[in-house]
Amino acid sequence: xxxxxxxxxxxxxxxxxxxxxxxxxxxxxxxxxxxxxxxxxxxxxxxxxxxxxxxxxxxxxxxxxxxxxxxxxxxxxxxxxxxxxxxxxxxxxxxxxxxxxxxxxxxxxxxxxxxxxxxxxxxxxxxxxxxxxxxxxxxxxxxxxxxxxxxxxxxxxxxxxxxxxxxxxxxxxxxxxxxxxxxxxxxxxxxxxxxxxxxxxxxxxxxxxxxxxxxxxxxxxxxxxxxxxxxxxxxxxxxxxxxxxxxxxxxxxxxxxxxxxxxxxxxxxxxxxxxxxxxxxxxxxxxxxxxxxxxxxxxxxxxxxxxxxxxxxxxxxxxxxxxxxxxxxxxxxxxxxxxxxxxxxxxxxxxxxxxxxxxxxxxxxxxxxxxxxxxxxxxxxxxxxxxxxxxxxxxxxxxxxxxxxxxxxxxxxxxxxxxxxxxxxxxxxxxxxxxxxxxxxxxxxxx
Ligand SMILES: Cc1cc2nc3c(=O)[nH]c(=O)nc-3n(C[C@H](O)[C@H](O)[C@H](O)COP(=O)(O)OP(=O)(O)OC[C@H]3O[C@@H](n4cnc5c(N)ncnc54)[C@H](O)[C@@H]3O)c2cc1C
Numbered sequence: 001x002x003x004x005x006x007x008x009x010x011x012x013x014x015x016x017x018x019x020x021x022x023x024x025x026x027x028x029x030x031x032x033x034x035x036x037x038x039x040x041x042x043x044x045x046x047x048x049x050x051x052x053x054x055x056x057x058x059x060x061x062x063x064x065x066x067x068x069x070x071x072x073x074x075x076x077x078x079x080x081x082x083x084x085x086x087x088x089x090x091x092x093x094x095x096x097x098x099x100x101x102x103x104x105x106x107x108x109x110x111x112x113x114x115x116x117x118x119x120x121x122x123x124x125x126x127x128x129x130x131x132x133x134x135x136x137x138x139x140x141x142x143x144x145x146x147x148x149x150x151x152x153x154x155x156x157x158x159x160x161x162x163x164x165x166x167x168x169x170x171x172x173x174x175x176x177x178x179x180x181x182x183x184x185x186x187x188x189x190x191x192x193x194x195x196x197x198x199x200x201x202x203x204x205x206x207x208x209x210x211x212x213x214x215x216x217x218x219x220x221x222x223x224x225x226x227x228x229x230x231x232x233x234x235x236x237x238x239x240x241x242x243x244x245x246x247x248x249x250x251x252x253x254x255x256x257x258x259x260x261x262x263x264x265x266x267x268x269x270x271x272x273x274x275x276x277x278x279x280x281x282x283x284x285x286x287x288x289x290x291x292x293x294x295x296x297x298x299x300x301x302x303x304x305x306x307x308x309x310x311x312x313x314x315x316x317x318x319x320x321x322x323x324x325x326x327x328x329x330x331x332x333x334x335x336x337x338x339x340x341x342x343x344x345x346x347x348x349x350x351x352x353x354x355x356x357x358x359x360x361x362x363x364x365x366x367x368x369x370x371x372x373x374x375x376x377x378x379x380x381x382x383x384x385x386x387x388x389x390x391x392x393x394x395x396x397x398x399x400x401x402x403x404x405x406x407x408x409x410x411x412x413x414x415x416x417x418x419x420x421x422x423x424x425x426x427x428x429x430x431x432x433x434x435x436x437x438x439x440x441x442x443x444x445x446x447x
Contacts, residue, residue, distance in 0.1 A: 001027045003315065004090060004105035006080045007248070008033035009040055010301050011282030012111030013062065014308025016072050019315060029072045030103065032092050034079040035134060038064060043301055045138040046160070049145055050167025056135050083108070085256045085275050107277045107315055110252070110265055114245035114283035114299050119155065121216045128222045128238045132160055133245075141240060145171055150237040153226060157183035157209070161242035162196075162333045165205055168240075169334075175234050176200065177211035177226070179243075187329065189345045191359050191378050192338060192392045199336035208232065245299050247284040260286060264297050269321040271311045279315070281307035290324030291342070291389075291410065292351075298325045326410050328403070335396055339403035342390030342410045345380050355380045355389055358443060362436040364399035366428040375399045375436055379406070381444060386415045388444070402437050420445025 003019065005012040008031035016029050031038070039061040048056055067074045075092070081100070082091035089104050116131035118124055124131055130141045141164070144150060148171045154161050157178035165174050176183075182193040183200075200207050208228070217225035226234045249263045258266045258274045265280035267273055269288065273280050282304030286295045303325055313320035328341040348355045357380045364375045375395035381388045388409050393400040405424065409416060419441050426433050 001106045002104070003027060003029045003107045003109065004103060005029065005031035005109045005111055006083075006090070007031075007110070007112035007282075007284070008038035008067075008074045008076070009111065009113060009282075011113075011304035011308045011311075012109045013039055013067070013072075014305050015109060015111075015281070015311040015315070016067075017070065018309055018312035020070055020072055022312075022316060025071075031067075031072065031074045032078040032080050032090075032103075033074055033076045034095070036076050037135070038062065038067065038074045038076060040134060041301075042133065045132050045135070046163035046167045048135075048138045049132070049142045049164060050170070051142065051146070052167075056139065059135060080112075081251055083252065083255060083257075085278060088277070105277075108279070109311065110249075110257075110273070110278065110280040110284060111282050111304075112248035112284045114247050116241065117244045117246050119213075119241055119243065121213065122155070122223060122226075122239060122241055124241070126218065126221055126223055126239075128236075130238065130240045132164055132240065132242060141168075144168075144238045148172065151175070151235055152238045152240065153177060153223075153234055153236040154240045154242060155213075156242035156244070157207075158242060158244060159184070159329070159331055161240070162200075162331060164240055164242060165200065166203075166333050169203055169205060173204075173206070175206040175208065175236070177213070177228075177234070178207070178209045179211055179213075181210050183207070183209065185346070187327065187340055187344065188338065188392055189378055189380075191376070192340070192394050195376060195394045196333060196336060196338060199334050203334045208234075245283065247297075249284055260295070262297075266295075269324070270314045271307055271322060272314070279311055281311055287322065288324050290326050291413070296325065296327075298327060300329065302328070326407070328407055330400065330403070336394065337396060337398065337400045338392065338394050339400035340390070340392040341403055341407050342388065343380065344390055344392075348380060348389055353389065354382055354384050356383050357381075358440065360436055360440055360443075362439070363432065364395055364397060364436075365431055366433075369428045371397065373397055373399065375402075377402075377436055377440055379440060379444070381416060386417055387413055388416050402435075405437055416441065416444040417446065 044059045064074045077095040116133045145168045150172045155177045212229040214229045215227040247263045265285040283299040310322045330339040359378045361376045363372045373396035378392045391406040
């Protein structure tokens with residue numbers, strides 16, 4: 001059997017490694033990778049920009065040579081430009097020679113990830129406009145960061161924008177422009193979004209929400225000023241655009257494979273596309289919300305890597321299926337940390353799901369051990385079904401990992417009354433004898 005993988009990174013290569021470990025010489029695996037390196041751990045890019053480490057090779061999880069040792073052939077600088085799903089052939093362009101070659105597959109994995117969305121009036125081709133998607137972007141942005149005392153405008157208050165702000169703030173003056181009324185509004189409720197905004201303000205970031213761009217002043221191919229609809233003028237030396245991602249699927253448009261309206265590959269829970277022997281996973285594909293069963297796009301490594309293992313089993317003929325996402329994530333912005341899972345209040349309101357909410361605050365451990373910090377827990381729940389719908393925790397010192405006690409409750413649709421007396425751990429440096437999560441579960445349990 002010959003398996004071809006388009007895009008040699010998280011999703012596809014997790015599948016490749018697992019299949020090869022099991023099937024060994026019974027399978028031939030070839031991966032084509034557009035970039036000069038495979039298996040980028042993009043999650044580390046903001047920390048490279050912030051000089052937490054200086055060797056960008058640390059971001060490469062496995063090299064071509066390491067894959068070679070496992071008998072997986074990775075061709076870097078090779079872009080797949082065409083797929084013929086009828087004859088099971090692909091056309092690949094060698095980006096160094098510009099020559100095109102043809103290859104064939106028995107099974108095809110589309111694992112092309114996603115690229116940074118571009119603004120119509122602030123193009124990446126401008127000299128001082130940056131994105132943060134691959135190593136080359138991070139090297140360029142790190143050079144800006146290291147110039148120091150620059151006025152840097154970050155457009156987009158999502159995960160990548162926030163992590164970049166934190167990593168560039170020490171050296172520079174940062175303005176964060178967010179078009180919606182709250183930061184990361186799709187994933188955080190107002191209570192948590194407000195805490196996040198305050199953390200940024202406390203760290204001297206100029207945060208402008210509801211920031212709708214009216215005009216952009218460009219001179220000599222450089223953005224000099226961004227003028228907002230309310231008349232605010234933001235002078236800038238450099239701009240990072242971080243307004244989300246779009247699937248890398250242009251080469252599939254107009255072919256037999258089904259894409260949704262923004263180009264994500266449509267797959268079932270076995271990660272099969274509408275075409276036999278063609279699979280897709282990770283950032284270029286849709287997945288589904290485990291609770292609502294709605295199709296969702298969750299461009300996170302946590303999803304791509306788990307899907308890779310499932311896909312390996314499916315391709316090897318095992319009865320397996322991906323179990324869905326509940327949108328669990330975690331982020332650090334300066335000292336503040338946020339963990340979240342499940343649905344937001346905006347979502348349940350928009351979808352007319354009955355709900356109640358609790359917003360608790362406390363401290364993360366006993367007052368007599370140094371370093372106790374505030375912790376805030378927001379939970380929305382359905383009082384009719386007794387299910388937790390979503391939860392968000394804001395805190396410090398990793399206290400937000402308490403989200404791990406809520407994730408399985410949403411995942412397994414557990415009646416929250418059954419966890420009223422949940423046996424959570426306690427010792428003075430970690431928690432209070434009656435921890436905020438026990439308080440929460442007690443309240444949900446109708447104490
Ligand atoms: C700055 C940043 C920070 C992040 N932080 C986190 C985090 O903290 N936690 C988390 O869970 N996730 C994080 N993510 C998301 C995570 O990196 C992605 O979800 C994950 O890499 C997706 O894996 P993938 O295999 O779908 O795609 P990718 O890892 O993007 O790999 C796809 C590869 O396919 C290549 N390719 C595209 N088109 C073609 C073609 N036609 N031919 C050949 N090759 C092609 C691409 O160049 C790319 O290398 C972050 C992402 C970024 C950019």
